[in-house]
Amino acid sequence: VVQAPAQVVPGDLEALFSDFEIARVTQNLVRLCAAEFTGRRVGSVGHEKAQAWIRQRFEEAGLAAELFPFELGGEVLDVYDRPSIEIVGEDRALRYRTDFAEHPRSAELSGVIEGARWAIIDAVPQGDEFDVLATELHEQGYFGILAPQFPTKDGFLSKRIPARRALPLPVVAIDAELLPGLDGKDLRVALPLRRFRPRTAHVIGRLAGTDETLMDEPLIIGAHYDAVGDDIGGMRLPGAADNASGVAVVLEIARVFARAQRHPRRTLLFVALDGEEIDALGSQAYAQELAARGIRPRVINLDMAARLGEAISVEPGASPAETLEALDQAGEWLEQPLAIASVSSDNRRFAQASFPTVGIALGAAAMHTPADTPDTVDPKAMDAAGRLIAATIWQLAFAESDDGG
Numbered sequence: 001v002v003q004a005p006a007q008v009v010p011g012d013l014e015a016l017f018s019d020f021e022i023a024r025v026t027q028n029l030v031r032l033c034a035a036e037f038t039g040r041r042v043g044s045v046g047h048e049k050a051q052a053w054i055r056q057r058f059e060e061a062g063l064a065a066e067l068f069p070f071e072l073g074g075e076v077l078d079v080y081d082r083p084s085i086e087i088v089g090e091d092r093a094l095r096y097r098t099d100f101a102e103h104p105r106s107a108e109l110s111g112v113i114e115g116a117r118w119a120i121i122d123a124v125p126q127g128d129e130f131d132v133l134a135t136e137l138h139e140q141g142y143f144g145i146l147a148p149q150f151p152t153k154d155g156f157l158s159k160r161i162p163a164r165r166a167l168p169l170p171v172v173a174i175d176a177e178l179l180p181g182l183d184g185k186d187l188r189v190a191l192p193l194r195r196f197r198p199r200t201a202h203v204i205g206r207l208a209g210t211d212e213t214l215m216d217e218p219l220i221i222g223a224h225y226d227a228v229g230d231d232i233g234g235m236r237l238p239g240a241a242d243n244a245s246g247v248a249v250v251l252e253i254a255r256v257f258a259r260a261q262r263h264p265r266r267t268l269l270f271v272a273l274d275g276e277e278i279d280a281l282g283s284q285a286y287a288q289e290l291a292a293r294g295i296r297p298r299v300i301n302l303d304m305a306a307r308l309g310e311a312i313s314v315e316p317g318a319s320p321a322e323t324l325e326a327l328d329q330a331g332e333w334l335e336q337p338l339a340i341a342s343v344s345s346d347n348r349r350f351a352q353a354s355f356p357t358v359g360i361a362l363g364a365a366a367m368h369t370p371a372d373t374p375d376t377v378d379p380k381a382m383d384a385a386g387r388l389i390a391a392t393i394w395q396l397a398f399a400e401s402d403d404g405g
């Protein structure tokens with residue numbers, strides 16, 4: 001077998017690579033996970049601060065930065081004060097986030113509920129079936145439902161805040177192992193919970209392209225900056241892998257391209273996306289708006305760049321042939337294996353709008369729990385994601401086309 005000679009990376013791409021600093025990416029990551037940003041949950045003060053910080057980074061890099069505010073087509077679940085559950089007469093309390101947690105379908109709650117009229121269910125019905133069951137239990141006079149949830153390997157009940165229809169009564173998620181033991185017990189439950197429509201906005205850093213014929217076909221490089229948020233008065237959930245890691249990488253790519261000698265032919269939109277943790281309603285609103293304006297972007301979305309496995313996962317949507325070709329070439333230059341795999345993130349919303357899209361993910365040690373901390377993010381994974389995406393952007397937006405254009 002004759003070994004093919006290693007493919008040579010083009011000179012000006014090599015120059016871009018040498019400008020890409022992993023130390024800055026790690027700094028971005030740590031900063032996005034700072035206590036000041038309170039875990040970046042939509043509607044929190046920390047989230048707004050993170051938004052402003054990202055905008056400053058784009059401006060500092062020399063990009064035209066703007067916010068894209070949007071109406072959230074659903075409500076956010078908000079545990080607005082420290083919750084507690086005590087077992088009356090046993091001098092015992094359950095611990096929030098490890099023994100019990102909020103449930104996305106719970107009714108709003110305030111004050112303290114005391115008594116034994118909690119219905120314990122051993123499996124959670126899906127969709128409308130849960131409505132039927134909850135209505136029945138409500139009519140039978142139950143206060144609420146205790147539903148099983150299985151802890152992660154770190155022992156946490158992951159935080160789920162998607163916008164779901166509220167049931168007619170409160171639901172509390174309980175560690176499935178503890179649940180049978182609560183049967184017939186007198187509980188004192190405080191789980192201050194409301195639903196609201198917060199202000200939401202994507203942060204866009206724009207690098208204008210030179211080719212007029214490509215004006216309506218920009219390249220979006222997206223990564224969501226929102227996360228599930230710290231527990232009020234409880235544990236921090238910094239959202240490091242999911243998805244400070246992706247945003248940190250995109251910020252550094254933006255900086256590098258803004259400093260490049262040449263302007264891109266195709267406009268580059270670096271977008272810190274909002275509202276991914278709320279059923280990706282943010283990217284849905286953005287995609288609809290772009291489509292209404294007659295803009296057909298190509299999209300590369302990065303969600304979780306925290307662990308370097310055997311291959312980087314790529315999920316294509318809406319026939320992104322050209323992007324896949326560029327990704328393959330980038331993978332060869334970097335000797336980085338890629339694999340078609342499921343990437344469930346904002347990329348699916350762009351693909352639904354028929355924009356040629358790829359979702360890219362490298363995995364995480366933990367997500368939606370206090371275990372998702374910056375020290376679990378492998379800088380090598382962020383470095384690999386950054387170089388792969390930079391080399392892909394370079395081909396799609398900078399390289400001269402074959403016809404000499």
Ligand SMILES: [Zn+2]
Pocket residue numbers: 224242243276303304345
């Ligand atoms: Zn994510």
